[in-house]
Amino acid sequence: MPTQHLAIAIATTCSIFNQVFDLLPEILLGIAVDIVVNKQDSFIAGWGFNTLFSQLLFLGALCLITWTFESIFQYLYIILWRNIGQYMQHTLRIETYTHVQRLEMSFFEEKHTGELIAILNDDINQLERFLDNGVNAIIQIITSTLMTFAVFIYTSPLLTLCTLMSTPFICALSWIFQHRLSFLHAAVRKKAALLNSKLAHNIAGISTIKSYTTEEFEIKKISEHSKNYMRANAQLIGTFAAFRPLIRMSIVLGFVATVVVGGWLASNNLLNVGAYSTLVFLTQRLLWPFTELADIANDYKRAMACAKRVLNLLETPVPAHTECMNTFYPIQGAITFENVSFSYPDNTKVFENLSFIIPKHTTVAFVGATGSGKSSIVKLLLRFYNPQHGSIYIDNYNIQALSLQKVRSCISLVNQEPFLFAGTIYENIAYGSPHALAEEVEQAAMIAQAHSFIMRLPEQYQTVIGERGQKLSGGQKQRISIARAVLKNNALFIFDEATSAMDNETEAAIQQSLAKIAQNHTTIIIAHRLSTVRYADLIYVLDKGNIIEQGSHQALLAHQGTYAQLWRIQESTM
Structure with missing residues (x-):
């Protein structure tokens, strides 16, 4: 398999030779006229073909060879350019996606999903289409123009000047339109990204839209985005449509000059009749490619607008994570926050000199009002964000x-909103543990209280659950998510509102299972429902980023503080 540089060189060569052989028929037509008019005094006769019949046979052989090689090179350049385009598309998409995966969580919190999908899919596809057709078209136009110009100069320098008199105007017009098209294509891609983002957002939230009967409202919003996209395209189409007719009217001046001046030269025996015929046919070949400048400029500017969006994404800085530890022993699960201060990128302050300790193999809970900083602790521990001051330790590290991979490889996370992949239940539980045995998967499901409902499904563990697990209830999805974390069997478990979607009976069963897990693991529980944390070894109560109370469930109730007040409120509503 040749390298892509070699493949591009070969494809370029094939494009050039295809265009060379594509131009030869016009020259052969001129030779045919020369043979018929001049007979034994023709150009071909000077090559040793004295009779008219031998000249025509030789001309026929040249025609056969010309069309054969033109077809061969056309086949080769189509195959090569399209394979190059596919390879570049694949490589760029994987490189871009890999880069996106390495970006900080703050990037994803600020960017629209639809915009990222548009870049990774639509924009890269546009670049592939330009490689398929646009590059070859540029090469062939350059080859055609240079070769035709050489024939004109060799045959009649005077006629060449007359034919090309409209070229400066054509080039100036092309430059003006390309500048305008560049601006319009960027606007179109921006509107397309906004539309894609809105569509992706609505499809993801279709259940909310239906439950609130806001279908008509959302249709109007989508219609507004679609109309903005349509208006941007209309401006682009209008500009593009005006380009070709203007170029065409410029080209006809050169064609008229060839016919009139060349005819006068031929009638006065200053130009061979066969050469005149060739130049008349080649005039279109010399000037007509300029009409394709509109299509090429359009494709080029569209591709450049897409390339700019892809490159901007690739240039998004990835934070440097330098690993300083040469020796890394198995994690036991002790956690220490030491004078940690943290604010989000928008300067939202969360913690100021926060300190606490979680001993290994203990169950610790964090409770508090919304915005108190519970989930931010998880994000810092997973290094989704880094604190501005202070240190965080796992064991003594x-x-x-540590590298991000080492930090996250020792943590099993169960989110409040579990994410399941389109596939089977088995594949989702085994996600992150590809070498797990079937017995281990079932054991993890049993611990997560998921085995019984899985066995009632038609295909059991091989049941396909749809995109994001849409065929399952919230509690079922959560239990599969817990089973996935259990199967990973890391030293540290984090449950971020993991039982919020469960009924009381299932929650009680999960708590019994978690008690078994906690015997040899460190478990962190983030919860609003205090019934979830009552059996924790230690409970931290947070308020505005500060720990205001800590202790066991019974100790905190006896303290008659914030925790006790929250407990009484929740008890009264049950």
Whole structure:
């Protein structure tokens, strides 16, 4: 398999030779006229073909050879350019997606999903289409123009000047339109990204739209985005449509000059009749490619607008994570926050000199009102964000000195909103543990209280659950998510509102299972429902980023503080 540089060189060569052989028929037509008019005094006769019949046979052989090689080179350049385009598309998409996966969580919190999908899919596809057709078209136009110009100069320099008199105007017009098209294509891609983002957002939230009967409202919003996209395209189409007719009217001046001046030269025996015929046919070949400048400029500017969006994404800085630890022992699960201060990128302050300790193999809970900083602790521990001051330790390792992979490989996370992949239940539980045995998957499901409902499904563990697990209830999705974390069997478990979608009976069963898990693991529970954390070894109560109370469930109730007040409120509503 040749390298892509070699493949591009070969494809370029094939495009050039295809265009050379594509131009030869016009020259052969001129030779045919020369043979018929001049007979034994023709151009071909000078090559040793004295009779008219031998000249025509030789001309026929040249025609056969010309069309054969033109077809061969056309086949080769189509195959090569399209394979190059597919390879470039695949490589760029994987490189871009890999880069996106390495970006900080703050990037994804600020960017629309639809915009990223548009870049990774539509924009890269546009670049592939330009490689398929646009590059070859540019090469062939350059080859055709240079070769035709050489024939004109060799045959009649005077006629060449007359034919090309409209070229400066054509080039100036092309430059003006290309500048305008560049601006319009960027606007179109921006509107397309906004439309894609809105569509992706609405499809993801279709259940909310239906439950609130806001279908008509959302249709109007989508219609507004679609109309903006349509208006941007209309401006582009109008500009593009005006380009070709203007170029065409410029070209006809050169064609008229060839016919009139060349005819006068031929009638006065200053130009061979066969050469005149060739130049008349080649005039279109010399000037007509300029009409394709509109299509090429359009494709080029569209591709450049897409390339700019892809490159901007690739240039998004990835934070450097330098690993300083050469030796890394198995994690036991002790956690220490030491004078941690943290604010989000928008300067939202969360913690100021926060400190606490979680001993290994204990169950610790964080409770508090919304916005108190519970989930931010999880994000810092997973290094989705880094604190501005202070240190975070797992065992005796400062997590800043460990690679992201090492930090996250020792943590099993169950989110409040579990994410399941389109596939089977088995594949979702085994996600992150590709070498797990079937017995281990079932055991994890049993611990997560998922085995019984899975066995009632038609295909059991091989049941396809749809995109994001849409065929399952919220509690079922959560239990599969817990089973996935259990199967991973890391030293540290984090449950971020993991039982919020479960009924009381299932929650009680899960708590019994978690008690078994906690015997040899460190478990962190983030919860609003205090019934979830009552059996924790230690409970931290957060308020505005500060720990205001800590202790066991019974100790906190006896303290008669914030925790006790929250407990009484929740008890009264049950």
